Amino acid sequence: MPLLEKFFVKIFRAVVSGDLCYAQPRPMNRIRKLLVANRGEIAFRIIRSARAMGIATVAVYSDADAGAPWLAAADDARRIGAPEAAASYLNADAILAAARASGADAIHPGYGFLSEHPEFARAVTDSGLTFVGPPSAAMAALGDKLAARRLALGSGVPVVPGTDAADPASARAFAAQAGFPILVKAAAGGGGRGMRVIESERELDAALEAAAREAKATFGDGRLFLERYLARPRHVEVQVLGDQSGKLVTLGERDCSIQRRHQKIIEESPAPGLDDAMRARMAEAALSLFRAAGYVNAGTAEFLIEGENFYFLEANTRLQVEHPVTEMRFGCDLVAEQLKIAAGEAVADAPAPVGHAIECRIYAEDAERRFRPAAGRVSYLNLPAGPGVRIDTHLAPGLEISTWYDGMLAKLVGWGADREQARERLLGALAEFSLLGVGHTAAFLRDVIAGDAFRDAALSTRFLDEFFNRWRPAERDLEAALIGCLLAADSHSNADRAAPSRVPAASRSPWERLPRFEPWSGR
Amino acid sequence: MKLRRPGDKRQYEVELISRDGPKLRARIDGREIETQAEPLADGSTVLALGGRRIRVLASRRRESILVAVGPAAFEFVAIEGRGARSAHGLVTPEVSAPMPGKVLKVMVRAGERVEAGQPLLVMEAMKMETTLYADGAAIVKRVAVGPGDAVDHGAVLIELSPVSSPPVPASGPQDS
Numbered sequence: 001m002p003l004l005e006k007f008f009v010k011i012f013r014a015v016v017s018g019d020l021c022y023a024q025p026r027p028m029n030r031i032r033k034l035l036v037a038n039r040g041e042i043a044f045r046i047i048r049s050a051r052a053m054g055i056a057t058v059a060v061y062s063d064a065d066a067g068a069p070w071l072a073a074a075d076d077a078r079r080i081g082a083p084e085a086a087a088s089y090l091n092a093d094a095i096l097a098a099a100r101a102s103g104a105d106a107i108h109p110g111y112g113f114l115s116e117h118p119e120f121a122r123a124v125t126d127s128g129l130t131f132v133g134p135p136s137a138a139m140a141a142l143g144d145k146l147a148a149r150r151l152a153l154g155s156g157v158p159v160v161p162g163t164d165a166a167d168p169a170s171a172r173a174f175a176a177q178a179g180f181p182i183l184v185k186a187a188a189g190g191g192g193r194g195m196r197v198i199e200s201e202r203e204l205d206a207a208l209e210a211a212a213r214e215a216k217a218t219f220g221d222g223r224l225f226l227e228r229y230l231a232r233p234r235h236v237e238v239q240v241l242g243d244q245s246g247k248l249v250t251l252g253e254r255d256c257s258i259q260r261r262h263q264k265i266i267e268e269s270p271a272p273g274l275d276d277a278m279r280a281r282m283a284e285a286a287l288s289l290f291r292a293a294g295y296v297n298a299g300t301a302e303f304l305i306e307g308e309n310f311y312f313l314e315a316n317t318r319l320q321v322e323h324p325v326t327e328m329r330f331g332c333d334l335v336a337e338q339l340k341i342a343a344g345e346a347v348a349d350a351p352a353p354v355g356h357a358i359e360c361r362i363y364a365e366d367a368e369r370r371f372r373p374a375a376g377r378v379s380y381l382n383l384p385a386g387p388g389v390r391i392d393t394h395l396a397p398g399l400e401i402s403t404w405y406d407g408m409l410a411k412l413v414g415w416g417a418d419r420e421q422a423r424e425r426l427l428g429a430l431a432e433f434s435l436l437g438v439g440h441t442a443a444f445l446r447d448v449i450a451g452d453a454f455r456d457a458a459l460s461t462r463f464l465d466e467f468f469n470r471w472r473p474a475e476r477d478l479e480a481a482l483i484g485c486l487l488a489a490d491s492h493s494n495a496d497r498a499a500p501s502r503v504p505a506a507s508r509s510p511w512e513r514l515p516r517f518e519p520w521s522g523r
Numbered sequence: 524m525k526l527r528r529p530g531d532k533r534q535y536e537v538e539l540i541s542r543d544g545p546k547l548r549a550r551i552d553g554r555e556i557e558t559q560a561e562p563l564a565d566g567s568t569v570l571a572l573g574g575r576r577i578r579v580l581a582s583r584r585r586e587s588i589l590v591a592v593g594p595a596a597f598e599f600v601a602i603e604g605r606g607a608r609s610a611h612g613l614v615t616p617e618v619s620a621p622m623p624g625k626v627l628k629v630m631v632r633a634g635e636r637v638e639a640g641q642p643l644l645v646m647e648a649m650k651m652e653t654t655l656y657a658d659g660a661a662i663v664k665r666v667a668v669g670p671g672d673a674v675d676h677g678a679v680l681i682e683l684s685p686v687s688s689p690p691v692p693a694s695g696p697q698d699s
Contacts, residue, residue: 373622373648380580403623403648436580436591443595480579481597482551484590486539488581
């Protein structure tokens with residue numbers, strides 16, 4: 001039976017070569033070793049997902065991050081340059097060289113840094129590596145805020161009224177028509193950088209100049225555009241996932257209204273009180289926009305809601321900082337999804353969401369003084385745990401928090417069957433969080449999340465101005481802190497007597513043996 | 524011991540009255556407080572205060588005492604109690620860097636007169652610009668830095684000679 005023989009030979013060859021896989025199309029670019037072109041908590045986060053999928057990982061670091069804890073989690077770590085981001089985490093050549101040297105076959109950019117640079121995405125694929133993110137063209141179409149506005153208008157998605165002529169004369173003309181305040185934004189911007197509210201004509205020239213300078217310094221692109229400033233909008237965004245076959249799905253929305261300096265600090269999913277009709281319309285708008293851009297991988301469409309209307313704000317062509325609230329609610333791993341999509345796998349239909357998740361971001365900042373950056377070395381750390389609690393952080397004892405990079409220290413997430421349970425769990429987690437050595441915003445976040453305004457979901461981007469404009473630490477905490485000062489002074493003058501005598505010296509925590517616990521001896 | 528928090532005018536007078544095992548008596552701004560202070564193995568202390576138990580930890584960094592009270596982080600500086608600086612509370616004849624960072628722009632020159640609220644200098648840290656303003660009317664005595672200089676936390680940037688007396692209390696730097 002030569003025919004049957006031929007058939008068996010064919011099957012045998014197919015099995016051996018791995019072609020016989022009818023259930024799933026064979027991954028086109030199986031990822032074996034992933035370079036993570038980022039730092040901090042997100043580097044940790046990505047390494048963890050890759051590891052769980054059996055993918056080897058390569059971390060990169062600047063001189064400021066040599067010895068950082070996430071480097072130990074990776075299989076390989078490569079130095080890429082000096083502390084300045086431009087010399088290291090924004091240095092595409094150094095990152096590509098590290099990928100070649102380490103034998104990585106894919107690069108995950110995380111968020112920030114090079115994650116939304118289409119030239120970088122192109123350089124990665126041109127080097128024969130897989131970029132874990134959208135194609136360069138889709139990123140350019142959506143990532144540039146001006147281009148994205150045009151694409152949205154062309155796809156029938158409503159946008160905030162504005163203009164892309166941002167010279168002082170055009171800005172005056174636009175303000176005369178739209179009325180102050182107006183908002184100036186960087187075309188290449190993100191995370192609130194290069195963005196300013198212009199309250200009056202008097203501030204206009206200085207604000208345009210400062211925004212252009214900040215945009216040029218941060219993004220290497222000083223182009224600006226202007227928008228009408230919505231008075232009390234909510235910020236709600238839709239999570240999108242798309243595969244290489246063109247299938248796109250949404251994974252619910254996130255309300256990210258609570259912001260300082262136009263940067264989110266508390267995010268939750270679902271958006272409280274959002275009616276299902278509007279939710280569906282927003283998801284549809286996000287899908288048409290991303291479809292028009294030919295989008296693949298994870299992305300987010302951000303909207304502002306005012307009254308019955310929603311307006312497309314911008315698209316983020318990357319993983320968002322606040323993605324954990326979506327993961328907690330949908331029980332998924334968005335980084336794993338990104339890696340599967342990048343390898344050519346099909347995106348699955350969105351699972352049914354369960355419960356409610358709230359995230360808050362703890363920053364190295366002084367909440368009493370307009371969130372001014374703080375720096376220092378972590379000398380004591382207590383991280384929370386418990387049912388429904390998740391913490392994404394790179395904090396570790398001894399870690400130096402410098403002002404070289406973004407000051408986010410940790411993301412704390414509470415999940416619950418409903419919003420109230422999620423809120424209570426997050427409050428419990430915040431109460432357990434303790435960090436000495438660098439100023440941070442945990443107590444401020446606790447007071448915000450414990451407050452009536454947040455409990456009642458009185459959400460708008462003006463939330464902090466309206467309810468927490470002049471936040472001060474609680475008097476009872478201040479009193480405890482003053483007693484802490486006395487204890488520190490007392491334990492120094494009576495170093496032996498004050499040490500916990502019930503614990504034998506050898507079994508004491510290493511903390512007690514460190515010089516920083518002789519508080520009056522200096523550094 | 525007299526303490527204050529940087530950027531805050533309020534002063535605190537604290538005194539340890541007695542400490543007998545975990546029992547601690549202290550005076551804060553004239554008010555006597557009794558508490559239980561239980562040291563934990565990790566170097567922190569659990570204080571029983573006003574019906575709650577809270578974990579407290581303090582350590583010194585340069586001129587500051589850093590204290591963590593659960594999730595709350597505090598910084599204090601001890602006031603020496605002598606000299607003109609402490610007599611006027613916060614007012615200092617110099618503008619120092621509120622955080623480590625880079626000087627972007629200096630708007631004043633030595634010999635120039637500045638008024639309260641006038642921008643003096645722009646710093647950048649974590650890619651955010653921070654403008655430092657004059658606390659009160661003064662003559663610029665010396666400009667210690669130039670654009671592009673990297674400065675450490677607390678570095679003197681500009682020296683001033685106040686022209687009004689008593690000087691206006693410091694308002695601290697503000698984000699631009």
